[in-house]
Amino acid sequence: MKALLSITPGGPETLSLSDIDKPSCLDDQVLIKVSACGINYPDALIIQDKYQFRPDRPFSPGGEIVGTIEEVGAKVGRWSKGDRVIALVRWGGMAEFVTCSETDCLPIPMGMPDNEAAAFIFTYGTSYHALKDRANLAPGEKLLILGAAGGVGLAAVELGKAMGAEVLVGVSSEEKLQVALDKGANDGLVYPRGPFDKESSKALANSFKQLAGKEGANVIYDAIGGAYAEAALRSIAWEGHFLVVGFPAGIPSIPLNLPLLKGCQITGVFWGSFCERNSKGNEQNNAELEQMYINGKIKPLVSRTFTLSEASHGISMLADRKATGKIVVEIP
Numbered sequence: 001m002k003a004l005l006s007i008t009p010g011g012p013e014t015l016s017l018s019d020i021d022k023p024s025c026l027d028d029q030v031l032i033k034v035s036a037c038g039i040n041y042p043d044a045l046i047i048q049d050k051y052q053f054r055p056d057r058p059f060s061p062g063g064e065i066v067g068t069i070e071e072v073g074a075k076v077g078r079w080s081k082g083d084r085v086i087a088l089v090r091w092g093g094m095a096e097f098v099t100c101s102e103t104d105c106l107p108i109p110m111g112m113p114d115n116e117a118a119a120f121i122f123t124y125g126t127s128y129h130a131l132k133d134r135a136n137l138a139p140g141e142k143l144l145i146l147g148a149a150g151g152v153g154l155a156a157v158e159l160g161k162a163m164g165a166e167v168l169v170g171v172s173s174e175e176k177l178q179v180a181l182d183k184g185a186n187d188g189l190v191y192p193r194g195p196f197d198k199e200s201s202k203a204l205a206n207s208f209k210q211l212a213g214k215e216g217a218n219v220i221y222d223a224i225g226g227a228y229a230e231a232a233l234r235s236i237a238w239e240g241h242f243l244v245v246g247f248p249a250g251i252p253s254i255p256l257n258l259p260l261l262k263g264c265q266i267t268g269v270f271w272g273s274f275c276e277r278n279s280k281g282n283e284q285n286n287a288e289l290e291q292m293y294i295n296g297k298i299k300p301l302v303s304r305t306f307t308l309s310e311a312s313h314g315i316s317m318l319a320d321r322k323a324t325g326k327i328v329v330e331i332p
């Protein structure tokens with residue numbers, strides 16, 4: 001089968017399309033013929049050995065796929081040959097076939113096409129867990145989202161609207177601002193790309209304060225980190241929630257006088273661990289997301305598609321801050 005392989009640690013340019021043996025399916029696994037693979041930021045990290053998982057090489061990136069089950073292991077009870085599923089496989093998805101545990105698979109919401117199904121659960125699952133379970137976002141609250149035109153950020157925009165919040169966004173270009181406004185954001189700003197010194201950090205903090213208004217933002221969703229985190233935290237409301245989601249701009253250090261002065265909570269979000277530790281809560285969230293999709297409240301924005309041989313360009317777009325919404329690799 002064809003697979004895009006990471007053979008040595010490095011950027012997307014180090015990936016190569018190769019012919020390898022089809023994986024064999026263990027008793028508790030299913031073998032899936034992949035039809036599409038969503039690209040997520042962890043794909044840019046895992047190939048550089050900078051992610052929480054470090055698979056043995058060679059391996060394919062691609063943690064989120066959609067496809068058809070071609071073979072089921074002897075102990076698999078939940079799925080049958082021919083079922084069309086979404087699967088969260090951690091890595092290995094940028095290939096024609098992948099194996100995974102039966103519990104890594106989910107049914108596809110009714111009427112959802114392949115490229116949306118490959119761009120759905122990782123981002124919406126993360127952002128829904130963050131806003132619902134970690135921040136208890138309530139109707140009428142102000143929600144400020146950083147990196148709002150990216151994968152998890154844009155999902156947070158739609159979910160924030162669906163949950164009745166006033167959605168404010170921060171992004172790094174006018175094009176990205178338009179993407180977030182088109183998905184329902186109420187207002188937003190374009191921030192600089194950095195680097196930031198003392199003066200520009202202060203200007204950034206002031207621009208977030210102006211956007212959030214006198215009372216500040218009740219919930220801040222930070223999927224980017226770096227200097228943006230502290231600048232945004234300065235605009236949080238009394239007893240607000242600051243959600244720590246991701247660090248493409250670097251891992252920030254926060255002066256601890258800020259949460260004291262704001263009486264706020266800095267709250268970690270680790271969706272993968274939540275799914276493992278609270279499978280019932282995760283199933284409930286997935287069912288609610290499916291309903292929101294069916295009711296037209298959420299819909300993944302697939303802004304670009306690539307073939308398997310071009311997939312490294314898709315990963316480069318995320319790493320270079322050029323992607324909006326989701327990029328999907330189609331594997332016909």
Ligand SMILES: NC(=O)c1ccc[n+]([C@@H]2O[C@H](COP(=O)([O-])OP(=O)(O)OC[C@H]3O[C@@H](n4cnc5c(N)ncnc54)[C@H](OP(=O)(O)O)[C@@H]3O)[C@@H](O)[C@H]2O)c1
Nearest residue numbers: 040041147150151152171172245246247248249269270271
């Ligand atoms: N905590 C969890 O459970 C969880 C789950 C899923 C993902 N994540 C994390 O969430 C983050 C976003 O993931 P994603 O898949 O949504 O990625 P994405 O689509 O690439 O979006 C990330 C956004 O970060 C912003 N950004 C700021 N500085 C950047 C830089 N130096 N390089 C690249 N982007 C930069 C970009 O927006 P602007 O250009 O507008 O700033 C970009 O749109 C990643 O760190 C990922 O690991 C966490």
